Amino acid sequence: MTSQDADRPGLAGTANQSPTARYQGVVPDATMAPMRERFGAAIERVVTSCGQSSVYVAAHAAHAVLEWLRDDPSQQFNYLTDLTCVEYRDPELPFEVVYQLRSLTRSADLRVKIALDGDGPLEVASVVNLWIGANWLEREAYDMFGVVFRGHPDLRRILMWDGYQEGHPLRKSFPLRGRFSRAEQTRQALAANPEAHYSMEELSIAEAYGDLPRDMQERLAAGEHGVVR
Amino acid sequence: MSRLVEMQLSTPGVDRRGEIRQVPLGVQRRPSESVHNDFGAEHMLVNIGPQHPATHGVLRLVVELDGETVKRVIPHIGYLHSGFEKLGEYRHYNQIIPLTDRTDYLSPMANNVGFALAVEALLGIEVTERCRLLRVIACELSRIISHLVWAGTTGIDLGAMTPFLWMFEQRERVYNLQEAWTGARLTTSMTRVGGLMADIPDGWEKGLREFLREFPRTLREVDTMFSRNGIWVGRTQGVGVISAADAINFSLSGPMLRASGVAYDVRKDRPYLGYDEFDFDVPVGEHGDIYDRYIVRLEEMFQSVRILEQAIDRLRPGPINVADPRVVLPGKSAAMSDMEAMIFHFKQVMEGVRPPAGEVYFGVENPKGELGYYLVSDGSAKPVRWRIRPPSFLNLAALPQLCEGALLSDVIAINASVDIVMGEIDR
Numbered sequence: 178m179t180s181q182d183a184d185r186p187g188l189a190g191t192a193n194q195s196p197t198a199r200y201q202g203v204v205p206d207a208t209m210a211p212m213r214e215r216f217g218a219a220i221e222r223v224v225t226s227c228g229q230s231s232v233y234v235a236a237h238a239a240h241a242v243l244e245w246l247r248d249d250p251s252q253q254f255n256y257l258t259d260l261t262c263v264e265y266r267d268p269e270l271p272f273e274v275v276y277q278l279r280s281l282t283r284s285a286d287l288r289v290k291i292a293l294d295g296d297g298p299l300e301v302a303s304v305v306n307l308w309i310g311a312n313w314l315e316r317e318a319y320d321m322f323g324v325v326f327r328g329h330p331d332l333r334r335i336l337m338w339d340g341y342q343e344g345h346p347l348r349k350s351f352p353l354r355g356r357f358s359r360a361e362q363t364r365q366a367l368a369a370n371p372e373a374h375y376s377m378e379e380l381s382i383a384e385a386y387g388d389l390p391r392d393m394q395e396r397l398a399a400g401e402h403g404v405v406r
Numbered sequence: 407m408s409r410l411v412e413m414q415l416s417t418p419g420v421d422r423r424g425e426i427r428q429v430p431l432g433v434q435r436r437p438s439e440s441v442h443n444d445f446g447a448e449h450m451l452v453n454i455g456p457q458h459p460a461t462h463g464v465l466r467l468v469v470e471l472d473g474e475t476v477k478r479v480i481p482h483i484g485y486l487h488s489g490f491e492k493l494g495e496y497r498h499y500n501q502i503i504p505l506t507d508r509t510d511y512l513s514p515m516a517n518n519v520g521f522a523l524a525v526e527a528l529l530g531i532e533v534t535e536r537c538r539l540l541r542v543i544a545c546e547l548s549r550i551i552s553h554l555v556w557a558g559t560t561g562i563d564l565g566a567m568t569p570f571l572w573m574f575e576q577r578e579r580v581y582n583l584q585e586a587w588t589g590a591r592l593t594t595s596m597t598r599v600g601g602l603m604a605d606i607p608d609g610w611e612k613g614l615r616e617f618l619r620e621f622p623r624t625l626r627e628v629d630t631m632f633s634r635n636g637i638w639v640g641r642t643q644g645v646g647v648i649s650a651a652d653a654i655n656f657s658l659s660g661p662m663l664r665a666s667g668v669a670y671d672v673r674k675d676r677p678y679l680g681y682d683e684f685d686f687d688v689p690v691g692e693h694g695d696i697y698d699r700y701i702v703r704l705e706e707m708f709q710s711v712r713i714l715e716q717a718i719d720r721l722r723p724g725p726i727n728v729a730d731p732r733v734v735l736p737g738k739s740a741a742m743s744d745m746e747a748m749i750f751h752f753k754q755v756m757e758g759v760r761p762p763a764g765e766v767y768f769g770v771e772n773p774k775g776e777l778g779y780y781l782v783s784d785g786s787a788k789p790v791r792w793r794i795r796p797p798s799f800l801n802l803a804a805l806p807q808l809c810e811g812a813l814l815s816d817v818i819a820i821n822a823s824v825d826i827v828m829g830e831i832d833r
Contacts, residue, residue: 229765258657259795265790379451
């Protein structure tokens with residue numbers, strides 16, 4: 178065990194920042210200039226708010242930009258702090274996928290955004306191959322907003338259950354109390370099969386499907402699994 | 407790279423031929439060394455939870471076993487999903503604070519502080535000196551009670567009942583302080599945008615000083631009971647290991663990240679509430695196993711005591727709210743007698759705080775890890791988006807990797823070591 182302070186590699190020099198300068202506000206030229214040079218028009222604009230900047234990147238180039246930010250020796254954004262989506266109340270504004278990046282070695286922060294058309298298909302490339310921590314974050318964004326992350330190894334709902342029919346709760350078009358009436362929700366809950374504890378995938382990895390009673394096999398094969406876990 | 411604790415521990419067992427031999431405790435186990443390879447290729451599926459006490463909430467794990475060796479863990483979450491982020495979009499900023507109590511319900515005061523700081527960053531206001539110190543006290547008390555619950559329940563998971571009672575006795579004292587201050591033991595809601603709900607009552611400082619004087623003795627007793635205990639060491643060293651590179655790649659934070667040797671603490675690297683003025687150390691592990699997570703959390707409690715002592719020494723009488731009537735409610739007598747104050751009072755209650763259009767990400771070091779609030783405002787009194795960056799959610803996502811190749815009994819220990827709280831994971 179080592180106590181830190183003097184020998185904290187790569188993290189020195191941050192202690193004296195004033196509270197307002199906690200995050201590197203305006204994206205420094207060390208990031209902006211090479212990014213513009215390398216990706217050109219794919220870097221759409223930079224918006225600064227509360228001393229923190231967001232770099233808007235075109236959807237088609239986003240994965241390449243994020244990979245460069247992670248791997249380039251001058252950038253080293255090795256830590257994905259958060260990944261989420263924003264949908265504005267104003268339908269004129271685009272739907273945004275937001276990446277909060279951090280470099281633990283350089284002690285720098287950067288917010289990258291992809292603007293999508295909220296009415297069109299919401300689809301971006303997955304970054305699980307860059308930061309494995311994105312796995313659950315992308316699943317949550319898919320579950321709550323319906324954004325499809327191309328190349329995600331296991332894109333399924335995470336907070337809502339597999340058979341959830343009402344849509345994606347954090348979309349602005351989703352009513353606060355849900356799409357279905359209380360009566361419909363109760364009807365579905367009562368119709369669910371409480372014995373279907375496992376998904377087909379889980380049963381197949383343990384080769385346990387063959388051990389189930391025949392009627393259970395038939396019900397699972399008919400797609401009853403996952404209604405109530 | 408030597409351990410604090412290196413002991414030759416062994417217990418009688420039988421080898422594959424049925425002959426008695428000494429089995430060392432706490433050795434590094436690999437799947438290839440499993441004594442259960444002979445049992446054939448038939449895998450077993452074991453369901454743990456969601457109502458199992460060792461899952462620390464409503465977490466469900468589906469575990470695929472080969473003999474006793476874990477091949478795969480599939481976590482299922484969402485049983486406690488309450489839609490807090492959706493609810494927040496329909497509420498004023500000060501009305502969201504009660505929701506933050508219920509996310510990480512083992513450290514409600516720290517959540518309140520994090521949210522208030524995020525909104526204040528959006529508004530661009532600085533709180534008063536007394537408010538700042540009281541918030542530091544709230545954060546560090548939260549760290550102590552959260553880590554006490556962690557160490558106590560993890561001890562129970564591994565079969566140690568007595569230290570749990572000592573720790574909960576101390577936790578009770580903090581809860582009494584919390585209750586005296588906020589009127590609630592769990593749903594504290596103690597911050598407001600621009601200040602606090604209430605100042606500490608008379609005599610509260612004395613109670614805190616008394617707690618700070620006696621609490622380290624309990625910690626040392628826990629240290630005596632756990633740190634060199636054969637069962638504890640055997641069950642925790644070399645189990646659930648994650649390397650520094652993997653911990654960063656998995657976006658782990660808090661004690662989970664630091665136990666793997668990454669010296670990242672938001673209080674040091676992105677100081678807020680003037681943490682850079684306090685003299686404290688950040689303990690960092692090196693093996694990334696359960697034992698190092700335990701040592702890191704134990705040491706963090708000692709360090710919290712140091713911070714609390716400094717904060718209480720610096721505490722001076724003064725206002726707890728900023729003098730800005732657009733943000734903070736005017737006093738009752740002023741609202742009843744002064745026309746202007748009454749108008750501000752009315753606007754505050756009916757419309758709420760209205761930050762300018764913009765967005766901010768604000769991370770604070772919570773007991774579980776980095777809690778981040780990402781707020782997007784369109785200039786109205788309700789946020790367009792209120793995102794919680796939940797530390798336990800990201801820490802739990804690494805569980806399948808931590809458990810791979812471990813024994814079934816280790817799954818309980820590893821899951822306990824992650825220090826999850828389902829209210830925050832499911833939100």
